[in-house]
Amino acid sequence: MIVLPPDLDRETIEVERNLLKKELHRFVEFADLADNAGEARMKLLDLQKRYGLLDI
Structure with missing residues (x-):
């Protein structure tokens, strides 16, 4: 199971992406x-x- 934060705004997606x-x-x-x-x-x-993490 993978827990993800809710969709917020565009600025937070980079934080989510890095995590x-x-x-x-x-x-x-x-x-x-x-x-x-x-x-x-x-x-x-x-x-x-x-x-955008297809390189992994």
């Missing part, structure tokens, strides 16, 4: 180890697109 970027590496590692790795990675892909 998520630090944790996303760990989330991806756990997703890759899961029995349903493909499904787990697809869930993360939505977050990566939303926050």
Whole structure:
């Protein structure tokens, strides 16, 4: 489970993005180890697109 803050304004998205970027590496590692790795990675892909973190 990943907890995200509610959508606020454009200025706060950078703060959210930086926090998520630090944790996303760990989330991806756990997703890759899961029995349903493909499904787990697809869930993360939505977050990566939303926050512009496709390089992770």
